[in-house]
Amino acid sequence: MLQLRQRILIIGGVAAGMKTACRLRRLDPDADIKVIDRTNNISYGACPLPYYIEGLYDDIYEVRKTPNGVLRDESFFARIKGFETLTRTEALKINRADKTVLIRHLDSGEETELGYDKLVMATGNEPIMPPLPGMELPGVLPLKTMEQAQEIDRLTHEGKNAVIIGAGLIGLEMAEALSVRGLNVTVIEMKGQVLASALDFSMAAMVHHELKRHKVNLCLAEPLERIEGHDHVTTVVTSKGTYPADLVVVAVGVRPAVQLAKDAGIVLGPTGAIAVNAYMQSSDPDIYAAGDCAECTDFLSNKKVYVPLGSTANKHGRVVANNIGGRYEQFPGILGSLAVKVFDLHVARTGMSSADARLIGLNPESIVVSAFDYAHLYPGNKPIVMKLIVERTSRKILGAQVVGPGVVDKRADVIATAITLGASVDQLAQLDLCYAPPFSNAMDVLHQAANAMRNKLDGLAESLSSVAVKQLLDNNEKFIFLDVRSPAEHAKERIKGATLIPLGALRQKLTDLPINTLIVPFCKMSLRGYEAQLILQQAGFRNVRYMEGGILGWPYEVE
Helix, strand or coil, rough: CCCCCCEEEECCCCCCHHHHHHHHHHCCCCCEEECCCCCCCCCCCCCHHHHHHHHHCCCCCHHCCCCCCCEHHHEHHHHHHHHHCCCCCEEEEEEHHHHHHHEEECCCCEEEEEECCEEECCCCCEEEECCCCCCCCCCCCCCCCCHHHHHHHHHHHHEEEEEEEEHHHHHHHHHHHHHHHCCCEEECCCCCCCCCCCCCCCHHHHHHHHHHHHCEEEEEEEEEEEEEEEEEEEEEEEEECEECCCCCEEEEEEEEHHHHHHHHHCCCCCCEEEEECCCCCCCCCCCEEHHHHEEEECCCCCECCCCCCCCHHHHHHHHHHHHCCCCCCCCCCCCCEEEECCCCCCEEECCHHHHHHCCCCCEEHHHHHHHCCCCCCCCCEEEEEEEEECCCCCEEEEEEEEEEEEHHHHHHHHHHHHHHHCCEHHHHCCCCCCCCCCCCCCHHHHHHHEEEEEEEHHCCCEEHHHHHHHHHHHHCCCCCCEECCHHHHHHHCCCCCEEEEEEHHHHHHHHHCCCCCCEEEECEEEEEEHHHHHHHHHHHCEEEECCCCCCCHHCCCCC
């Protein structure tokens, strides 16, 4: 009996769709693979667009090119990858009973049907544009497409004032890009911190400081009310103020593009994205969903989440292709790993926060540790601050947040690997990581954080976070805030309200300190702060807690 070619139809020609098609062709040389996309700009990367606006590269088509400079267009996919791509083609309706999709060729208006054996939904996401007055004004736009990036680039030549609505990943990247381009930048965020779904406040506060250091007007806890103008945007109005604007970038988030699936009766999940099983199948087993239109499962909590990232989309595409091609594979879920550059500050995170862990009934513990990314004596080393979260009973690693001018992404990647493999904090402390002065310390910040956590879990150390100490200061609580750095360090920068007693002089000054009053020692990174705690406790002081992270991890103003 003649074996018919399997017909694979993919709706969406960016990350997940093209990854699916390319992988499928490698698995099945005979399959009839078609990709349709309503735009001309297929297989482009949206993540590099802020860097085009910043001016780091001149040709916007770089986001559609291979590393060796070949444009990924219809001809490229036909000649090199071996499948057909129909651009300027819109999917109108899915007929699941007949296994056909009604399409419209946008240039001619002609409508036809395409049949399929397996259908892949890779329809991506849509930027959220809040239903507020003025959103339709020229000069107000999101950043998702190449055309929008080109329009923002054009507007940077014509205006002086830019307002960014939203302080997530795109909002922060655009704050840097537009500042570098010479515009006066205001960032408006309705929540009380940047990256509210990714970072705890103490870590986000370091980003706040970096934005302000670069003259970005950061407006937190300010809901947007309206945008004003006539032929073009002129003003942004919030609950607290009015800001001039020649350009407004709306970066409040995205939603999954699922209307086509919804109209076809495909089940949506609690996140609003297409519900899929571990094999990336929708409620119709012959229809798969991948990328930003599909929901994911959180690896730790097993809850459904929506975290649209290009890295996830590519992994989705490979899993879908493997399952259609007969090489059955499950997608294990995500940890919400991400990284972002904000001027000279690098930010990375993975896994859960303490608050996330408590929501699902876990008993988390956290620790903040500061260190240099590689040996202090090697030129160019830079500080990083790491927050590690573990589960108290099992000692399993739950998550981490890493912020600083130094190398943060590799530390977050190690934590993501450790979580995926079910490692404990004790195993993290013994990982055989690479060491040489140009790359790391003999005891990397990962080891330091793990050992500090072990001390805390084992009752060998007691500590307070910088946020807790700041609350004590703000509330005028009675305690001794003890700076145990050297006089030279203290002269260079210091925290208001702290008392200087260098660590080397502490044993001689014990009688000057009240034995029953809370004492909070700290230093540059709080290694000496911990040593001071031990000295005090061994001398009979019982109410001692060193400040985690030291002055490097202090996210507030210093003198």
